[in-house]
Each structure stands twice: as structure tokens, then as C-alpha cells.
Amino acid sequence: MSFITVNKLWKEYGDQIVLENLNLEVKQGEFCTLVGASGCGKSTFLKMLLGQESASRGELLLDGQAFPGEPDRNRGIVFQRYSVFPHLTVRQNVLLGLELEQKPLLGKLFGAGRREALEKVDAMLESVGLTGSAQKWPHELSGGMQQRLAIAQSLIMRPRVLLLDEPFGALDPGIRGDMHDLLLKLWQETGTTIFMVTHDLQEGFHLGTRLLVFDKVRNDPHDPQAFGATITYDLPIGRNDRQLFDDINKSVSETARNQAA
Numbered sequence: 001m002s003f004i005t006v007n008k009l010w011k012e013y014g015d016q017i018v019l020e021n022l023n024l025e026v027k028q029g030e031f032c033t034l035v036g037a038s039g040c041g042k043s044t045f046l047k048m049l050l051g052q053e054s055a056s057r058g059e060l061l062l063d064g065q066a067f068p069g070e071p072d073r074n075r076g077i078v079f080q081r082y083s084v085f086p087h088l089t090v091r092q093n094v095l096l097g098l099e100l101e102q103k104p105l106l107g108k109l110f111g112a113g114r115r116e117a118l119e120k121v122d123a124m125l126e127s128v129g130l131t132g133s134a135q136k137w138p139h140e141l142s143g144g145m146q147q148r149l150a151i152a153q154s155l156i157m158r159p160r161v162l163l164l165d166e167p168f169g170a171l172d173p174g175i176r177g178d179m180h181d182l183l184l185k186l187w188q189e190t191g192t193t194i195f196m197v198t199h200d201l202q203e204g205f206h207l208g209t210r211l212l213v214f215d216k217v218r219n220d221p222h223d224p225q226a227f228g229a230t231i232t233y234d235l236p237i238g239r240n241d242r243q244l245f246d247d248i249n250k251s252v253s254e255t256a257r258n259q260a261a
């Protein structure tokens with residue numbers, strides 16, 4: 001049985017068809033990168049995996065069971081920006097999830113429970129290279145450091161699925177390279193299943209074990225909302241196929257141009 005099954009999945013908002021007939025089987029530990037023109041529903045698909053949006057039709061299964069309808073600790077998400085709490089220090093940001101999980105009402109741990117949780121937090125901060133910034137506030141961190149904090153905050157909960165929505169989109173190219181290395185290291189260490197949206201096809205090819213291209217097969221210029229996007233390429237990657245890269249780039253750019261027209 002596959003870990004995640006997407007079966008004839010549709011998503012509509014009112015008259016607008018965003019996603020149509022998505023089918024996908026994902027094994028535990030895969031790293032899927034999602035690319036496609038702006039507005040093709042990639043973030044919507046992540047939100048469905050998170051449990052923040054429901055399907056209009058079709059099935060989304062985790063271990064053969066319907067996906068929990070609300071976000072839970074099985075699934076962590078990191079957005080392009082603003083996913084950390086500005087009023088908490090780096091260490092408190094990472095601790096909070098554990099505190100809320102163990103003491104949902106109070107949101108605070110004491111004594112041995114707190115010491116144990118802080119050991120995990122410090123190990124996680126070490127893993128993402130933020131040990132020296134543990135007492136800092138988020139506004140004192142660079143963009144790359146804030147994203148490392150957001151990843152630590154998600155991973156401390158040991159999610160089975162990690163959802164990343166353009167996590168490096170706002171970072172300088174030099175820092176992106178370091179973040180790629182870090183993410184690959186954490187993915188190998190934790191074995192978590194990753195879905196990552198990126199606008200950078202090269203990044204998608206570099207990081208993923210599988211590349212999913214979201215695109216519109218049909219387009220009605222008089223009614224752009226009539227058709228949704230679907231998965232047009234689902235490729236195992238890890239090799240550098242220049243022709244394939246060019247083909248995907250061309251088809252995604254064409255859809256982007258049609259949508260802008």
C-alpha cells in the first residue's frame with residue numbers, strides 16, 4: 001500500500017476549477033518537488049495535504065485512511081515567510097510545539113519534562129546551525145536563519161509529512177545553496193516525506209527524488225476558470241535531462257503567458 005494516495009482529486013472554488021483529476025501514489029520518504037505556472041493550484045494542493053482545505057471530489061489517503069480534516073502533528077508546513085512567532089526567542093519558538101503537545105491547556109512544561117524537551121530543542125537547533133542564536137528574537141535573524149528556524153520548528157514535531165511552500169523563494173542565491181544542503185541532510189536524517197513547491201525548476205530537479213509538474217492541459221481563452229491544472233509530468237529525478245528540463249520550462253511558461261493574457 002502506498003503511503004499517500006491521491007485518487008481522482010478535484011478542487012473548485014465556486015465556478016473556478018483549480019485542480020482537476022489528480023492521481024498520485026507516493027511512498028514514504030520520497031521528496032516530491034512541485035513546479036508549475038503561478039495560479040496552477042500548487043499551494044492549494046499543499047493546503048489539502050495539510051488538512052486546511054478539503055477536496056471538492058475524489059480521495060486523499062494517508063496509509064489507506066482518509067486524510068485528517070485538520071492540521072495535526074503528522075504534517076508540518078513551512079511557508080516562504082512569516083511562519084515563526086515574533087514574540088518568542090529562537091529557542092522558545094522551537095520549544096512551543098512540544099509544550100503545546102504535552103500541555104495543550106497550559107502551553108508550558110516544568111521540571112523534568114521541560115529539561116527533556118529543551119534537550120531535544122537544543123539538538124534540533126544544533127542540527128540547523130542555530131545554536132549560537134538560541135536566545136535571539138526572530139527579527140534579529142537573517143532571512144536564511146529565519147527559514148532554518150521555521151524548518152526546526154516543524155521538524156521538532158517529527159512530522160511524517162513535511163510541506164514546504166517556496167521556502168527559499170525570498171533568499172539570495174548564495175544562501176539558497178546552503179539551505180539546499182541543509183534540507184537534504186535533514187531529509188536523510190529524518191526520513192520524512194517531503195512535498196516542496198518551488199518556482200525554480202532547477203531547484204526542483206536538484207532537490208527532489210520526484211518532480212511533479214502542475215499544468216493546464218486544456219485552456220479556454222474566453223473562460224480561464226473553466227479548466228483546472230493537473231499533474232502533467234511525474235518524473236523520477238536525480239539525473240540531469242536537459243531536453244526534459246527545456247520541455248517542461250516551455251510548457252509551464254506557455255501556461256503562464258496564457259493566464260496573464
Ligand SMILES: Nc1ncnc2c1ncn2[C@@H]1O[C@H](COP(=O)(O)OP(=O)(O)OP(=O)(O)O)[C@@H](O)[C@H]1O
Pocket residue numbers: 013018036037038039040041042043044045
Ligand atoms: N481560499 C480561496 N478561495 C478562492 N480562491 C482561491 C483560494 N485559494 C486559492 N484560490 C485560487 O486558486 C488558484 C490557485 O491558487 P494557488 O495559490 O494554489 O496557486 P499556486 O500554483 O500556488 O500559485 P503561486 O505559484 O502563484 O503561488 C488561484 O486562482 C487562486 O486565486
